[in-house]
Amino acid sequence: MSAVGAARGIRGWELAAGVLVACALAARLHNAVAFPPLRDFDGAPHALSVFALYEGHLPDPRTWAGFHPPLYYALGAAAWRLAPEAIPVHVLLRLLSALAGFGALALAWRTLARFAPREDAAVVAAVAACAPVFALATSMIGNETLCALFATVALSRLCAPPSNPRALGRHALGVGLLSGLAALSKSTGLAVIAASVAALAWRARAYGRPALRAALVAGGVAAVVCAPFYVWLLVETGSPRALVGGGRPADAAGSEMSAQLPGERHIADYLALPPAMLAAPVKDAPGMLRSVPGLLYASTWADGHGQFLPARVRTVLGAASASAVLGLLPTVLVTVGAIAIARRRRDYAWAEAPLLFGALLLAAFLVQTWVVPVYSAVKASYLLSALLPASICLAVGLERFGGRARTVLRAALLAIAAFDAGLTWYGWWS
Amino acid sequence: MTRALRVISSLALAAALACSAPPPSPSDVALAYFRDLGRDPIRTLPLLTRAFHAQHGLHVVSAAEARALREGPESAVPPEGGDDWSLDRRVLGWLEVQSRDGFRVLRDRLQVSLVDASASGDRAVVTLRVQPGRGSAFEQRFELVRDGGRWRIDGIEQRGVGSDNAFAAFVAHPTEAERRRLEHPGAVDP
Numbered sequence: 001m002s003a004v005g006a007a008r009g010i011r012g013w014e015l016a017a018g019v020l021v022a023c024a025l026a027a028r029l030h031n032a033v034a035f036p037p038l039r040d041f042d043g044a045p046h047a048l049s050v051f052a053l054y055e056g057h058l059p060d061p062r063t064w065a066g067f068h069p070p071l072y073y074a075l076g077a078a079a080w081r082l083a084p085e086a087i088p089v090h091v092l093l094r095l096l097s098a099l100a101g102f103g104a105l106a107l108a109w110r111t112l113a114r115f116a117p118r119e120d121a122a123v124v125a126a127v128a129a130c131a132p133v134f135a136l137a138t139s140m141i142g143n144e145t146l147c148a149l150f151a152t153v154a155l156s157r158l159c160a161p162p163s164n165p166r167a168l169g170r171h172a173l174g175v176g177l178l179s180g181l182a183a184l185s186k187s188t189g190l191a192v193i194a195a196s197v198a199a200l201a202w203r204a205r206a207y208g209r210p211a212l213r214a215a216l217v218a219g220g221v222a223a224v225v226c227a228p229f230y231v232w233l234l235v236e237t238g239s240p241r242a243l244v245g246g247g248r249p250a251d252a253a254g255s256e257m258s259a260q261l262p263g264e265r266h267i268a269d270y271l272a273l274p275p276a277m278l279a280a281p282v283k284d285a286p287g288m289l290r291s292v293p294g295l296l297y298a299s300t301w302a303d304g305h306g307q308f309l310p311a312r313v314r315t316v317l318g319a320a321s322a323s324a325v326l327g328l329l330p331t332v333l334v335t336v337g338a339i340a341i342a343r344r345r346r347d348y349a350w351a352e353a354p355l356l357f358g359a360l361l362l363a364a365f366l367v368q369t370w371v372v373p374v375y376s377a378v379k380a381s382y383l384l385s386a387l388l389p390a391s392i393c394l395a396v397g398l399e400r401f402g403g404r405a406r407t408v409l410r411a412a413l414l415a416i417a418a419f420d421a422g423l424t425w426y427g428w429w430s
Numbered sequence: 431m432t433r434a435l436r437v438i439s440s441l442a443l444a445a446a447l448a449c450s451a452p453p454p455s456p457s458d459v460a461l462a463y464f465r466d467l468g469r470d471p472i473r474t475l476p477l478l479t480r481a482f483h484a485q486h487g488l489h490v491v492s493a494a495e496a497r498a499l500r501e502g503p504e505s506a507v508p509p510e511g512g513d514d515w516s517l518d519r520r521v522l523g524w525l526e527v528q529s530r531d532g533f534r535v536l537r538d539r540l541q542v543s544l545v546d547a548s549a550s551g552d553r554a555v556v557t558l559r560v561q562p563g564r565g566s567a568f569e570q571r572f573e574l575v576r577d578g579g580r581w582r583i584d585g586i587e588q589r590g591v592g593s594d595n596a597f598a599a600f601v602a603h604p605t606e607a608e609r610r611r612l613e614h615p616g617a618v619d620p
Contacts, residue, residue: 037471037529044490044525047472048518054476063518080472088470260493 010118016414017122023421024129025102031139031426032094040140041307041381043090046073047141050093053077061236067243069229071184072096072143093141101138101145101384104152105129108388111156115350116395123410124394127330128387130417132323133300133380135424136308143186144384150182151192151357151385158199158353165210172200172214173221180225187243188385191364193222195357202352244368260374262290270366281324282311289375292366300380301327301420308426316429323423326416330394333409337397351392358389456554457547459581460572464558468537468601471528478524479575479582480517487606488523489515527604536601539563552576562598566590570602 038044045064052059052066054077059066079092109125116124128134137144154175162171179196182189200215207214233242262269274287274294281288281298283305288294298304302320303311311317341348341355348355361383369377383390401409422428454462459477466473491499527533545557554574561567568590575584591599600608 036531036534037468038525039529043529044522047475047525048521051472051475051521060518063516064522066518085473089472090470093472 013119013410014122017126017417020126020414020417020421021102021105021129023418024126024135025098027135027421027425028098028102028138029095031135031424032091032098034426035094035139035308037088037090038141039307040090040094041142041305041379043141046093046143047090049073050076050080050089054080058232061233061242067233067237068143068186069184069189069226071181072146072186075146076141090141094139097140097142097145098138100149101134102129104145104149104387105134107149107152107156108391111152111159111388112391112395115159116392116399119410120395120398123398123413124391126417127394127413128391130420130424131300131327131330132302132420132424133384134387135420136303137381137384139308139424139426142381144188144381147182147186147189147192148385148387150178150185151189152388154178154182154192154196155354155357155388158196159350161203165207168200168203168207168210168214169217172217175200176218176221177225179218180222182385183222183226184229186385188361188364188382189226190243191360192357192385193219193226195353195360196222199353199356244372260376262375263373265370265373278324278328279321280311280317281320282306282317283375284311292369292378295375295378296380297327297331298324299378301331305376305379308424310429313429319423323420326419329409329412329416333397333413334390334393335397336400337393337395340396340400341393348392348396351389354386354389354392358386358393361386453580455547456549456572456574456581457544457556459574459583460547460556460558461542461544463572463583464537464540464542464602468528468534471525474524474528475521476580477583479577479584481584482582482586483517483520483524485585486520486524486604488527488604488609489519489606490522490526491519523606524604527609533601536597540598540602545569549574554581560598560602562595565595565598566592568595568599568602 038047040046042065045066048063049059049065049068049070050073053070053073058070059068059073061067076089076093076096079096080089083092105125105128108128109121112121112124137148157171157175157178162168175196176193179189179192182192197215197219200211200218203211203214230243234240236242269290270292272287272291272294274285274291276282276285276288277291277294277297279285281302281304283289283295283298288298288304295304301324303309309316309320311320341351345352365382368382398406398409398413463474463477466477539562541561543559543561545559547556548554552575556572556574558570558572559567560570568588571587571589572583573585573587574581576582586603588599588603596608596612600612
């Protein structure tokens with residue numbers, strides 16, 4: 001193919017992916033208004049935290065969502081103060097989620113386009129933008145997308161460190177600030193700090209002592225940004241469990257979590273793959289409450305927790321099931337990519353920080369599902385900050401195929417993205 | 431850098447303008463209550479005092495408490511209508527009731543007009559006439575107090591509520607007692 005033809009081909013894939021991302025963005029704007037008020041995951045508790053900051057004080061850490069770090073709520077309160085009264089506050093908060101999520105997506109796309117073929121980067125961005133887990137998180141009130149934004153900026157910077165060791169200090173300053181902001185958005189961000197510091201320290205092989213100093217700088221700056229909140233939280237609650245706690249009224253007797261199923265975990269829960277994860281991808285379907293991979297998968301490629309799509313409507317359940325079946329392709333490609341990276345780590349040295357973060361987050365997620373053995377702890381949105389590592393794995397998975405197969409795969413992925421964009425347009429069933 | 435400064439100064443100007451608006455009067459607050467009810471539930475929160483949330487009695491229960499209630503009357507849950515509920519339970523209950531199916535539709539059928547407003551010191555009373563889509567009109571009397579430099583609704587009373595406008599009255603002022611009464615079979619259909 002000539003250079004002109006190749007460039008046209010790249011632009012064609014980018015255009016198609018860009019149209020799908022634009023459709024996804026339009027769907028989020030629609031959802032922000034059309035989705036009924038406070039039906040979001042923990043919508044009212046999040047609103048309570050925003051109101052506390054609107055009134056000028058920190059949320060009570062003993063309340064439902066009061067244990068979360070305050071950055072998202074502070075930005076929400078500021079938007080409430082500044083925006084016209086005609087825009088409902090819950091719409092503002094959803095738009096904040098969407099803005100942060102699409103910011104993260106744009107950065108992941110840009111980073112990927114520097115290291116992978118631009119066509120693949122574009123296709124991966126479209127798949128991510130339309131995947132139900134991303135679509136629902138960017139349609140709802142919540143702090144996950146803000147954490148994903150800062151995580152993606154920090155990890156993107158770590159993919160392209162300065163070649164001059166003297167510039168490492170400034171680089172580390174930025175990484176520390178961004179990872180600290182990620183932790184000030186959601187406790188998931190603490191893993192961003194850990195991965196950033198580890199990745200900078202690991203560079204001591206090439207850079208020597210300046211890399212170790214950079215790791216210290218990044219960790220120190222991140223601590224300055226987020227430690228005051230976490231120290232306050234620990235002092236106020238007297239328990240490290242408060243980092244992931246909450247989920248009940250301040251004066252509730254007993255733990256909210258103790259009432260949820262399954263109530264205890266077994267190794268088999270991590271191996272069970274119930275047919276319902278494809279046939280009826282909702283938590284109430286047979287075997288789903290217990291299966292960690294099943295519910296994780298259903299909340300990635302459908303609405304596993306039934307918060308957004310009315311699963312009682314037969315057409316909706318059918319469409320969610322189709323999305324889950326279609327999701328097998330990107331899931332397999334991500335797995336193929338992860339295996340390829342594990343086998344040829346040197347080829348992907350540029351991606352070691354995001355990949356380390358992805359592994360850390362996945363490990364923390366699995367530990368959490370064991371320690372807190374309830375279905376509400378198995379939500380794919382908890383892994384949303386791993387947008388960049390997941391995108392890298394999908395791009396590498398695509399890379400494993402050449403020629404016509406790759407073209408077919410790209411087209412299939414865009415078709416899946418188009419289907420998911422329609423599935424997550426709120427109210428299409430009515 | 432210049433562009434960043436321009437954006438920051440614009441935001442500061444917008445914030446200054448927002449803060450310099452005249453403080454809402456008691457009748458503004460009562461009308462804002464109806465404007466935001468069901469349409470913009472979060473924006474109702476600064477209009478209300480803690481005492482108001484104690485009055486409506488709505489509250490959420492945790493899953494553990496819901497299970498205890500299902501299993502029998504001997505539960506660890508504080509008694510209904512008691513003053514023991516934490517404020518966050520009541521505020522969450524207030525927000526949740528507005529997200530119920532049909533609440534917004536019923537609210538949109540209410541037409542509200544100002545009947546009377548008076549203020550004395552840090553207390554004020556505003557009366558509104560509420561006309562439902564179906565059924566007879568009723569009056570809603572707001573008691574307001576000046577709290578933290580702004581008027582907030584401290585309590586609500588209704589007059590002229592009967593079987594033909596009970597659902598409309600509940601939407602205009604949702605309370606736990608009325609919610610329970612309307613749940614009983616035989617309550618008038620909206």
